[in-house]
Amino acid sequence: xxxxxxxxxxxxxxxxxxxxxxxxxxxxxxxxxxxxxxxxxxxxxxxxxxxxxxxxxxxxxxxxxxxxxxxxxxxxxxxxxxxxxxxxxxxxxxxxxxxxxxxxxxxxxxxxxxxxxxxxxxxxxxxxxxxxxxxxxxxxxxxxxxxxxxxxxxxxxxxxxxxxxxxxxxxxxxxxxxxxxxxxxxxxxxxxxxxxxxxxxxxxxxxxxxxxxxxxxxxxxxxxxxxxxxxxxxxxxxxxxxxxxxxxxxxxxxxxxxxxxxxxxxxxxxxxxxxx
Amino acid sequence: xxxxxxxxxxxxxxxxxxxxxxxxxxxxxxxxxxxxxxxxxxxxxxxxxxxxxxxxxxxxxxxxxxxxxxxxxxxxxxxxxxxxxxxxxxxxxxxxxxxxxxxxxxxxxxxxxxxxxxxxxxxxxxxxxxxxxxxxxxxxxxxxxxxxxxxxxxxxxxxxxxxxxxxxx
Numbered sequence: 015x016x017x018x019x020x021x022x023x024x025x026x027x028x029x030x031x032x033x034x035x036x037x038x039x040x041x042x043x044x045x046x047x048x049x050x051x052x053x054x055x056x057x058x059x060x061x062x063x064x065x066x067x068x069x070x071x072x073x074x075x076x077x078x079x080x081x082x083x084x085x086x087x088x089x090x091x092x093x094x095x096x097x098x099x100x101x102x103x104x105x106x107x108x109x110x111x112x113x114x115x116x117x118x119x120x121x122x123x124x125x126x127x128x129x130x131x132x133x134x135x136x137x138x139x140x141x142x143x144x145x146x147x148x149x150x151x152x153x154x155x156x157x158x159x160x161x162x163x164x165x166x167x168x169x170x171x172x173x174x175x176x177x178x179x180x181x182x183x184x185x186x187x188x189x190x191x192x193x194x195x196x197x198x199x200x201x202x203x204x205x206x207x208x209x210x211x212x213x214x215x216x217x218x219x220x221x222x223x224x225x226x227x228x229x230x231x232x233x234x235x236x237x238x239x240x241x242x243x244x245x246x247x248x249x250x251x252x253x254x255x256x257x258x259x260x261x262x263x264x265x266x267x268x269x270x271x272x273x274x275x276x277x278x279x280x281x282x283x284x285x286x287x288x289x290x
Numbered sequence: 291x292x293x294x295x296x297x298x299x300x301x302x303x304x305x306x307x308x309x310x311x312x313x314x315x316x317x318x319x320x321x322x323x324x325x326x327x328x329x330x331x332x333x334x335x336x337x338x339x340x341x342x343x344x345x346x347x348x349x350x351x352x353x354x355x356x357x358x359x360x361x362x363x364x365x366x367x368x369x370x371x372x373x374x375x376x377x378x379x380x381x382x383x384x385x386x387x388x389x390x391x392x393x394x395x396x397x398x399x400x401x402x403x404x405x406x407x408x409x410x411x412x413x414x415x416x417x418x419x420x421x422x423x424x425x426x427x428x429x430x431x432x433x434x435x436x437x438x439x440x441x442x443x444x445x446x447x448x449x450x451x452x453x454x455x456x457x458x459x
Contacts, residue, residue: 145319
């Protein structure tokens with residue numbers, strides 16, 4: 015660079031910057047395809063990332079061990095109590111589930127409950143590098159039957175959807191990403207709305223465009239509505255923390271707390287098929 | 291430090307950034323180590339090399355992360371260039387000054403990031419971008435520089451640091 019005069023190098027730099035900005039703008043809607051170079055890099059890096067992630071988990075577990083130990087006995091008592099309550103609920107649930115399957119078969123109704131889907135489990139090997147987006151890289155790809163636009167969940171709730179697939183990795187767009195939008199319902203009063211991410215790192219999620227007369231209350235549960243073909247119906251997303259009026263005045267926005275802890279995302283399930 | 295070695299360091303940092311660094315996140319916000327490298331590099335080498343190596347580091351990150359191509363290249367170039375202004379104007383042996391510079395450069399580069407996001411049709415409300423991303427990242431980056439600056443400085447100049455130097459603010 016030193017051979018160029020400052021003026022020339024500034025000129026060259028401006029050209030590069032302009033080319034990149036124009037290129038970025040034109041390719042903005044097209045990031046769901048990786049170039050061969052990018053997908054090769056990703057396939058090569060994923061085992062390395064996995065090793066570093068596992069080491070990170072181990073170190074984090076080791077460091078936080080005394081703190082966790084301190085609370086564990088009290089927590090244990092609570093959990094034992096819960097187990098008893100939940101076991102009773104579970105037996106009722108199994109009854110209802112069996113009945114549900116039976117009735118659906120009679121009606122030839124396509125099933126949409128999470129417990130009745132085929133899933134492929136995968137480990138999260140990497141996350142986004144910045145605090146803006148919400149992305150996770152998982153260690154299963156097209157070789158394991160994973161395709162673009164499959165829904166990704168954990169037993170706790172909705173995680174996101176698959177956007178890019180390489181042979182042995184897949185990129186998951188989390189629901190906390192500002193580019194994500196998921197059609198959802200308030201479970202209690204069936205009010206529809208769209209769950210949008212705000213800023214990836216902080217894991218803040220809003221449900222927008224809820225009609226004012228169906229404003230959800232604090233603590234209401236939000237589940238996916240199944241509109242559009244990506245997310246099956248009835249996957250839990252989060253609970254309502256509070257609502258406020260949107261700028262247009264016609265709708266309400268609800269701030270949600272997600273069921274999934276996006277800061278500790280280790281294993282996920284990819285829904286590969288919704289047919290029983 | 292040779293530029294090639296710098297890029298190798300960026301690559302290693304990138305792998306850490308996307309994996310183990312999640313366990314350092316505070317309320318989901320983590321420091322941007324590659325950005326810190328670009329800023330410190332600019333601070334020690336000046337605007338020209340700061341911008342160039344910031345740009346290279348960003349391109350590398352764009353290749354690895356596979357998002358919008360050029361997004362990180364441009365923002366890291368801005369950071370490296372801005373930090374380069376501090377080279378002859380700011381006192382280099384003080385880590386608090388380095389941390390302050392990191393804060394300022396992070397805020398500016400993240401603002402550029404925000405503007406570029408608008409360009410690719412990703413909209414984040416301004417207030418939320420500031421309070422959830424830009425300012426927390428800037429503070430966290432500055433904190434990290436406060437801790438690692440002495441190591442990095444001596445690593446770049448070569449030779450071990452003097453006794454007790456790391457704990458002298």
